[in-house]
Amino acid sequence: MLTLHDYLDSGNGYKARLLMSQLAIPYRYVQLDITMGATRTPQFLAKNANGRIPLLEFEDGRCLAESDAILWYLAEGTPFLPEGRMVRALVLQWMFFEQYSHEPYVATPRWIVKHLPADSPRRAELPERLKRGREALAVMEGHLATHRFFVADRYSIADIALYAYTHVADEGGHDLSPYPALRDWLSRVAAQPGHVGLLDQPPAH
Amino acid sequence: MLTLHDYLDSGNGYKARLLMSQLAIPYRYVQLDITMGATRTPQFLAKNANGRIPLLEFEDGRCLAESDAILWYLAEGTPFLPEGRMVRALVLQWMFFEQYSHEPYVATPRWIVKHLPADSPRRAELPERLKRGREALAVMEGHLATHRFFVADRYSIADIALYAYTHVADEGGHDLSPYPALRDWLSRVAAQPGHVGLLDQPPAH
Known part of the structure; x- marks a missing residue:
């Protein structure tokens, strides 16, 4: 069985949880408290020298890091990763x-607001990060104004990757009201079969 | 014929140029002065709404952005992208x-040092960026201490992606002397057939 090393409030980890739910892939869930340095222990660094979750561990001990590489691996051979070189x-x-x-300007503000102390000096980063986040959201809005999903007119791991932090962008201070096509796309993604929420407890195995 | 929209000093653009040299793929080269906003014109934004180079344009007008997605497209079906789901x-x-x-902490310091005025307020970012860059270089060093290349013991687009800005990291203030395995890997990459330099003028077509 696969093991997902993760932190429940991580949108990057959520990408893997959402896809594994939709593919009905069972997995063991290991929650690591990244706010307490749980990914910087010698034990974890031996699995991922970059010290980050999510990390997918295989039964033979091999490990795969980086949320979007994990999505790619899991989606290979399924409808979530369409065929075609250009696609x-x-x-x-x-x-x-x-x-x-997108991630540094949509996810990181949420991290700063939600997980760091109110007097954290990192709050000074928020205006610039939110500005660049609005640029990323505008790029998405422009695309979604004429496309139902990001690639090939169908739900794919590109949508999962972008949904993970966009749908909670407001928690970092973003206002999604100027992006109607994006909000419609969020609803389409949330309506896909097998959808689970960011904070839904993963199934125990 | 393919067209590469690029800026010669961009390591991200260099990734595509290096691979196209090694694959002997002819292409038309369009240099855009990103220091003068040439990627934020309506004409360019119609090709890439994210306003960034490199951008690969096909004869039929379709466009592909993001340097590592371009590498993946070009390398598909060649030895530069090995087979195997996990690989x-x-x-x-x-x-x-x-x-x-890596890129925000190795490439961006080089951009700040090399292309912004000496009194740019962005110089204040350098200590934190260089610190995180050293963390990325240490991850690479750890891997290369026991591997000749990043994946599957052979030169691939993973090496090209990481080489592009690592081999000029010193221009942003990084000191590569603490990373001997990384420096040996840089030499192995530079010795591959068809290698070209970052500032080598692309062939005219």
Whole structure:
């Protein structure tokens, strides 16, 4: 059985939990308190030298890090990763967009607001991060104004990757009201079969 | 013929140029001066709403953004993207590591030092960025201490993605002397057939 090393409030970990729910893949769940440095122990660093969750561990002990690489691995051979050289490259395009142009400006503000003390000096980062987050949300809105999903007119791991932090962007200070096409897309994603919520307790195994 | 929209000093653009050299793929090169906002014009935003180079444009007008998605597209079916579900996921793992944990802390300091005025307020970002860059370089060093290349013991697009900014990390203030295995790997990458340099002028077509 697969083991997912994760932290329940992580949108990056949620990507894997959502897809495994939709693929009906059973897995063992190991919760690590990243607010207490649980991913920087020698034991965990031996599994992922980069010290981050989510981490997917296989029965033979091999490990795979990076949320979007985990999505790709799990989705291979399923409808969540469509076929076609260009289509697959576009799935990756949106997943790299998510990690480079979206996550630091949509997920990180949420982290700062939700998990750091009210007097944290990192709050000074919020205006610039929210500004760049609005740029990323505007790129998504522009695409979704003429597309039902991000790639190939169907729900894929590109949507999962972008949904994970977008649907809770308000918790970091983002206002989604200027993005109607994006909000409609959030509803379409949430209506997919097998959908689970970010904080839903993973099944025990 | 493919068209690469790019800026010569971009390590992200260099990834595509290096692979296209090694695959002997001819392409048209369009240089855009990103220091003058050339990727934020309406004409360019119509090709890539995220306003970034590199951008690969196909003869039929379709476009593909994100350097590592471009690498994946070009390498598909070649030895630069090895077969195997886990191997491919590990290639992606290292490419997402590059974009999330490496590029902002190795490439961005170089950008600040090399392209912004000496009195730019962004210089204040350098200590924190260099600290996190050293963490990324240490992760690479740890892996390369026991591996010749990043994935499957062979040169792949994972190496190209990480080489692009690592080999010029010193230009942003990084000191590579504490990373001997990494420096040996840089030499192995530079010795691959068809290698070109970051600032080598692309062939005219």
